[in-house]
Amino acid sequence: MTAPLHGLLTADPVVATSGVALFADTLREQAVxxxxxxxxxxxxxxxxxxxxxxxxxxxxxxxxLALERMTSAEAALVDVRPASEVVGLERGTxxxxxxxxxxxxxxxxxxxxxxxxxxxxxxxDTAEEAEQQxxxxxxxxxxxxxxxxxxxxxxxVGPSMWVYVLRDEVHGNDSWCSLNEGLGKVLRYGAYGxxxxxxxxxxxxxxxxxxxQAVRSVGPVDVRAIVAQMxxxxxxxxxxxxxxxxxxxxxxxxxxxxxxxxxxxxxxxVRFSGANEHFFLNLGMPACKLATLAAEGIPGSTVVTTMARxxxxxxxxxxxxxxxxxxxxxxxxxxxxxxxxxxxxxxPDIGDSAITETGGIGGFAMAAAPAIxxxxxxxxxxxxxxxxxxxxVTVGEHPVYQVPVLGFRGTPVGIDTALVVRxxxxxxxxxxxxxxxAGTGQVGAGLVTPPAxxxxxxxxxxxxxxxxxxE
Numbered sequence: 001m002t003a004p005l006h007g008l009l010t011a012d013p014v015v016a017t018s019g020v021a022l023f024a025d026t027l028r029e030q031a032v033x034x035x036x037x038x039x040x041x042x043x044x045x046x047x048x049x050x051x052x053x054x055x056x057x058x059x060x061x062x063x064x065l066a067l068e069r070m071t072s073a074e075a076a077l078v079d080v081r082p083a084s085e086v087v088g089l090e091r092g093t094x095x096x097x098x099x100x101x102x103x104x105x106x107x108x109x110x111x112x113x114x115x116x117x118x119x120x121x122x123x124x125d126t127a128e129e130a131e132q133q134x135x136x137x138x139x140x141x142x143x144x145x146x147x148x149x150x151x152x153x154x155x156x157v158g159p160s161m162w163v164y165v166l167r168d169e170v171h172g173n174d175s176w177c178s179l180n181e182g183l184g185k186v187l188r189y190g191a192y193g194x195x196x197x198x199x200x201x202x203x204x205x206x207x208x209x210x211x212x213q214a215v216r217s218v219g220p221v222d223v224r225a226i227v228a229q230m231x232x233x234x235x236x237x238x239x240x241x242x243x244x245x246x247x248x249x250x251x252x253x254x255x256x257x258x259x260x261x262x263x264x265x266x267x268x269x270v271r272f273s274g275a276n277e278h279f280f281l282n283l284g285m286p287a288c289k290l291a292t293l294a295a296e297g298i299p300g301s302t303v304v305t306t307m308a309r310x311x312x313x314x315x316x317x318x319x320x321x322x323x324x325x326x327x328x329x330x331x332x333x334x335x336x337x338x339x340x341x342x343x344x345x346x347x348p349d350i351g352d353s354a355i356t357e358t359g360g361i362g363g364f365a366m367a368a369a370p371a372i373x374x375x376x377x378x379x380x381x382x383x384x385x386x387x388x389x390x391x392x393v394t395v396g397e398h399p400v401y402q403v404p405v406l407g408f409r410g411t412p413v414g415i416d417t418a419l420v421v422r423x424x425x426x427x428x429x430x431x432x433x434x435x436x437x438a439g440t441g442q443v444g445a446g447l448v449t450p451p452a453x454x455x456x457x458x459x460x461x462x463x464x465x466x467x468x469x470x471e
Contacts, residue, residue: 040424043452049463053418056466058300066303066319067396067414069294075287076220078167080212084159086176087147093140097155097352098310099325100143103134107311109190109347112438113154116192120200121158145306149176150285150352153188153434162208164283168290175286179203182276185441189434210269214255221251223287228400236369237284238362239376239430244280249273288359295319302462304415307358311350316454318417321461328453333433335377335446345443347436354429360398360413363428364390368403376430376445386428393419421459426450
């Protein structure tokens with residue numbers, strides 16, 4: 001091909017290649033200009049379903065509507081309350097991250113978190129007793145997503161645990177997330193020792209009520225505006241939340257220091273919140289959940305509204321397929337490890353925090369936070385390339401969430417199941433890593449993608465939902 005391509009302002013011949021890397025590399029060694037079209041075949045076995053979905057006349061308008069709803073959704077912190085009040089969670093029912101799962105198939109960190117939650121609720125006196133009760137089916141287990149909320153890592157929430165409540169006035173939706181415990185040996189990573197339970201009791205008895213008074217006195221707090229600002233300040237909203245956490249504390253601090261509590265309790269609440277670099281994560285997650293809630297229930301839309309994992313399965317849901325889950329085995333993240341931990345210690349991917357990528361931040365905004373690679377592995381060019389790749393599988397760009405280094409281009413948002421299947425490019429997620437053995441806690445952080453099975457299953461269901469011609 002001799003015509004100039006993609007802005008190559010030269011009359012010299014340019015060779016365009018597609019899917020033939022060896023040939024392209026040979027030409028480059030001879031100093032021949034090469035343009036790699038980057039074409040990839042669709043995921044195997046999806047050709048017929050993909051063709052039907054791509055030909056669906058509803059798809060373009062449905063996806064445009066999903067994008068408009070996602071990017072117009074607001075997210076304001078309006079309250080902090082016990083989960084029993086917010087979602088009607090009853091004693092003996094526990095919520096968890098990811099798609100539905102039974103105790104028999106639960107991963108080590110999910111089991112550990114459930115044991116800790118049973119102890120926290122006073123339903124068992126020892127970890128052994130709690131585990132026996134869980135194995136006997138004494139308690140009901142349900143995904144956080146089924147109650148309109150999200151939970152980081154194991155995501156286990158019991159009735160007495162306090163949660164943030166966020167509101168989207170534009171679309172009339174609420175969402176919620178538990179309070180962040182900090183890093184290390186914490187319940188969400190599957191630890192359940194005495195220090196974990198004591199911290200959770202303090203959070204329920206002291207921190208939660210102080211945050212409630214703060215929010216009610218200074219709120220509502222515009223969480224979406226904080227997300228937009230933190231992207232300009234080097235955060236990506238999943239594994240880096242330093243700027244977001246400080247901005248949140250700035251908003252809440254006047255209400256915290258005037259709360260009706262002892263000076264020592266206020267001081268400890270402020271210290272705990274200020275020392276926690278992931279303080280904001282548990283608000284960014286429900287903010288993204290509100291965006292995806294707004295896009296649910298749009299016939300013909302191939303936009304992903306949920307990506308979540310429970311440590312065993314990875315599951316997605318789409319705007320056009322309702323509440324149906326499409327699952328595959330969760331992959332194990334690759335990245336950096338804490339202390340003496342290594343790859344053999346890491347559990348497969350876990351947590352609802354991939355809602356950040358679903359909402360257009362996190363791994364999709366790594367170009368805004370190149371320093372994140374020091375925590376999850378990779379390098380700066382990888383962070384830039386990861387965001388650029390995600391534009392290939394999304395339906396648009398976020399008008400509010402922007403990436404400075406890309407000329408303030410909006411983050412890629414609205415994962416299109418059809419584009420993922422057509423290109424084979426899987427969504428990029430950065431995440432923490434939980435220990436495989438219950439009670440271990442966090443072992444590192446890294447990078448991961450969903451299993452392709454999630455998207456091949458979803459495209460088949462979307463194809464089945466395409467109306468026959470004439471209907």
